[in-house]
Amino acid sequence: MLSRIAAPMVGQSDLPFRTLVQRYGATLVYTQMLKSDLILNEQDYLEYHLRDLTISPSCSERPVVVQLCGNDPDTVVQAGRKFQSYCQGIDLNLGCPQKVAQEGHFGGYLLGKKDWPVVEQMVSAMSNSFTVPVSAKLRICPAAEKTLDLAQRLEDAGASWLTLHARTVAPNRRRHGAADLSQVKRLKNNLNIPVVSNGNVRVWDDLEYNLEATEADGLMVAEALLENPCLFTNKIPDPVDISLEYLAICRAFPETTPLDVIIAHIRHFVNFQSHRRPWFRKFRAALTACKTLDEIERLLRVQVERWRGRVPRLIDEEEVDVHDSADEETPLEVVEDFDSLFLQ
Template sequence: MEMLSRIAAPMVNQSDLPFRLLVQRYGATLAYTQMLNSDALLNDQDYLEFHLRDLTTEASSTERPVVVQLCGNDIKTIVRAGKKIQNYCQGIDLNLGCPQQSTLEGHFGAYLLGQKDWPLVEGIVSAMHNSFTVPVSTKLRLCEPALKTLDLGQRLEACGASWLTLHARTVSARRRRHGAADLSQVKRLKDNLRMPVVSNGNVRVWDDLEENLRYTGADGLMVGETLLGNPCLFANQVSDPVTISLEYITICREYPETATLATTTAHVKHFIDFQCHRRPWYNKFRTSLGACKTLDDIERLLRVKVEKWRGRAPRIVDADVDDDDFAEGNQPGEVVEDFGSLFSE
C-alpha cells in the first residue's frame, strides 16, 4: 500500500518522465503517465516510440513506479494497446475522469460515466484485468447523481479493479474545477469498498494532505496541478523556483527526447509562476521564455535574466562545471526555508 500513498496525477503533456522523476525525488511514491490514446499506440509508430522511450529508460523501474493511463471506448483496442506497454510499468489505469472537449467528442474519459455506458466500462475493466500481467485501476469523477458513484465503484471492484481513484467533482468540459471537490464521496467509497481508494482534490498545501486523509480515510492521495507549481509538496518543502527549474532541466538532459521543448517550457513557467507571478518582471519572463528555442536558451534565461530580475547575482557556469560547483545563488536541490522571502522579492 505504500506505493499508493502519495501519487502524482496523470496530466496531459505534463506527466513526462523528467517531471515524474523530479516529484519522486521529493516524496511521490507513485507517478502516472499522461492519458495515452489506445488507438494511437496501435496505429501511430512515432507516438508509440515516444512513449516507449519514456517507459523503457533505465530510470523507469520498480524503485520509481509508474502507472500508464489509457483512454478509449473499445475493449479490443484498449487490451491490445495495454499489452504493448504492460512490461514497462507497475499498473495500467483506465481514464474515466478526463473532461476535455476531445474526450467528449470521442466519447471516452469522464463521458463514460453515464449509467447507459456502465456495461461497456465493466467490459473494458474486466478484459483489462483478465488480459494484463499488471494490476488494473480506474480514475474517475463523480457520477450524476453523485450517490451513483458508489454503485459504479462496486461494479468496478467486482470486475477486478485493484484500486480506484476518485476526483470528487462532476464532469465539465469548460470548468474543470467548478467548486470544491466533495470529499464526503471519497469517504463513502472508502467506507463501502474493499479495494483501496485514493482521494484526489482540494490539495494546495501540506496541511491539506493530512486533513484530506484524516477526513476521508483514503489509502492514498493523488495531486495534480499543485505539483506543477511545487513539485516538492510531498516532501513538505518549497524549493527556490530557479533552483527547481534548473534541476528539472538537468533531468531532461539526462533523459533526452522524453520531454518535448513545449513540455519543458510549460513546466518552467509553472515553477516560476507559483512564486513569482505577481512580480513586476513576470510578463517579461513569459515573453522571454516563449522565445526560447533550446534547453540552453531556457537555462540561460533562468541563470542570468531571472536572477537579475530577482536582484540576485547571475548563476554563470562554464560548460565543464557541475551545478554543485556554483558559487552564486542556491544550489540545486537546496530548500528555501524562509518562505516569506520568496514572496517579497
C-alpha cells in the first residue's frame, strides 16, 4: 500500500495527534516546522521539541520525520544533528507561505531561481551530514514550469524523496485555488526518487483520485486529518469518542502539547460533524473556557452528550487509559532504505 502521510502543521502536529493518526492508517508523520536558529539559540525551544520526540515509544513501526526551516546550510545542519537520533528522516521546508517565512526569507520564499543555489547547498549539506535520509517539501515555483528543474536539482543534491504541495505561495490565503496535480505527475514522471503528492484531499474518495491522477508514491494530507484523524481508514468516528481518545493520549504524554493546541484539536473533531448543531456555539464557548484536561473531559462526557440527547457518560479513570505508554528515552532505529516507508 502506498504511504499515507500526516503533513507538518504548525501548532497542530503535536505528539498526541501524530500518535492518533498513526492508529488510524497514517504510515508516516511529520513534526511541525521547527526553526533552525531557535533550535541553536533557545534552550527551552530545543528541549521542548526534543521531549516531543524522546518521550514517545521508540520503534521503527512509528516513523517520524522532523521538518526544519532556514536559509543557511551550516545552521540547518547543526540544528538537524540535534534531532537525527530521534527521527527517521529530516525534511527541509520549502513551502511555508506565512508572512513569518516571508520576513525571515525561508520556506516557500526560497523557490525563486535566485535562491536555488543556497537551497541546493542546504540539501547537499544535510544529506552529507545526517545519519538519516533527507527530503524537501516544496510548493510550485513562481514560474511553474521551473518546478521540475528545481526538483531535479534537489534530487542531484541528495534528497531521498520530495513532497510537492501543488500550489504556489499565497501569504494571505491558506489555499490559493485547487492544487495542480499535473505538476506532481510531472515530477513523478521525471525523477528517480519517490514523489509524494500534497493537496486536494478532503474526503476518502479524494485519496484514490489524487493517486490515480499523479501516480505518486505517497499521499500527504493536512487539514482534512485535523477534522477526521481516521480519514486514512475510511471511517468517520464519533466526535466524543475520538476526542476522548485524543485526551487519553495527551495524558499519557504530558507536557508535550499546550492546552490551547489540545482545545484546538477537540474543536476540530467536534466541528467536523456538529458545526451545524444549535448547541455548537455554546460548546465552543465552554471549550475555550476550559482550564484543564479534566474540564475538557467533563464537558465532552456530560454536557456534549446531553446536548446530543444522550445519557452522560460516567467519568471512569479506567476508561481513559491509553493503550500506549511512555517509554524511556531511546533513539529510533535508523532506516537505511527509506523506500521501505512507502510500503505498508
